[in-house]
Amino acid sequence: MPLHSAGLEVLVELSSRECPIHTHIVSCNHEVAPTLSTILKDLLSFDNGTRIDVVDYVQLENTQASSHLDIVASIMEAPGVTNWDDNPRPRLLSALSIPSKPKGLGACSLSLPADMLQTSVYPVAGKGENARPEWLSCLSPMGAITAPHKDYHGSSQVMYHISGEKLWMLWPPTPNNLLWYGKRRDRTSTTNRTVEAIREMEGMTVLHVKDPIGFSLPPYGIHAVITFSASSHAGIRVWGYDWIDEAFPAIINEIEWAGNAASNRIPASDGIEILQDILAELKNWDRLLKEKGMHGRADYASQLLAEARKKAHAKVSALTKQVSNVRIGNAAGEKY
Numbered sequence: 001m002p003l004h005s006a007g008l009e010v011l012v013e014l015s016s017r018e019c020p021i022h023t024h025i026v027s028c029n030h031e032v033a034p035t036l037s038t039i040l041k042d043l044l045s046f047d048n049g050t051r052i053d054v055v056d057y058v059q060l061e062n063t064q065a066s067s068h069l070d071i072v073a074s075i076m077e078a079p080g081v082t083n084w085d086d087n088p089r090p091r092l093l094s095a096l097s098i099p100s101k102p103k104g105l106g107a108c109s110l111s112l113p114a115d116m117l118q119t120s121v122y123p124v125a126g127k128g129e130n131a132r133p134e135w136l137s138c139l140s141p142m143g144a145i146t147a148p149h150k151d152y153h154g155s156s157q158v159m160y161h162i163s164g165e166k167l168w169m170l171w172p173p174t175p176n177n178l179l180w181y182g183k184r185r186d187r188t189s190t191t192n193r194t195v196e197a198i199r200e201m202e203g204m205t206v207l208h209v210k211d212p213i214g215f216s217l218p219p220y221g222i223h224a225v226i227t228f229s230a231s232s233h234a235g236i237r238v239w240g241y242d243w244i245d246e247a248f249p250a251i252i253n254e255i256e257w258a259g260n261a262a263s264n265r266i267p268a269s270d271g272i273e274i275l276q277d278i279l280a281e282l283k284n285w286d287r288l289l290k291e292k293g294m295h296g297r298a299d300y301a302s303q304l305l306a307e308a309r310k311k312a313h314a315k316v317s318a319l320t321k322q323v324s325n326v327r328i329g330n331a332a333g334e335k336y
């Protein structure tokens, strides 16, 4: 199995070095302990028309085509597959962002620690009395290997491991690590990127999870994951004052990266799209200032937010001009 050898390479690489344990452990409370069946309930309560991000680790592509039952079947079948080159190719499907439903994970009342709640905001599902943290969960089959990546544009995340056995590898968003990531991002690679990340990035920590545990990832925290047995976990985005020193330099870094599309070998239109996503996510910091504005760092956060917004808008205008110049150039070319 190709994934087997890729996983083995990662484990051999890890075994050759010191791997400090990830220390950002977060105590999440719940009224009812979430289980694998809680997450299956969430997955199966959606009709097939609902878009849930699904990745096939054999074909290494995002696939929206599979039904929710295909995911369950793949999770059940994965341990028994002997030939991953068979025709048709077996699939190894993970569901990456399953929204919690009131009768599924919502009923567990999984919450963030009180001190974090005082200084941060997070997405909320439902209204009034039914309002609850909007956790998204993830179901992965045995053998899934998620390459190093970052999620979103500047929120930190709290993860809560629910079931199964996994190894998380985590890298802090240092300038060197962001540079490494920016160079490799969005490019398909035939090399083992997790091994490269272990060798080339700085400050890696690891977390081997088997029992339920909560932990946090900083904004732009880069992470890779190996799943040893069918697993489930939930995650939630968090915007808080404790994270602004890490979040804003990395947001500016990504704005520069997307804004300098040509030198980073991405199409200008993709650069604009990424900048628009960043601008949309910046609104969550407005929410923080509005809902928790009495904090001692509110003015500072507001200043960082204004600077990031200004820079993103300037880059969008510059890239938009580039795109329209190319269009005018092409039109002229067609004419003559």
Ligand SMILES: O=C(O)CCC(=O)C(=O)O
Pocket (backbone or CB within 6 Å): 094, 138, 140, 144, 145, 146, 151, 223, 225, 226, 227, 235
């Ligand atoms: O569990 C995995 O394979 C990937 C999980 C992940 O990257 C996430 O939840 O953000």
Ligand SMILES: [Fe+2]
Pocket (backbone or CB within 6 Å): 149, 150, 151, 223
């Ligand atoms: Fe992720």
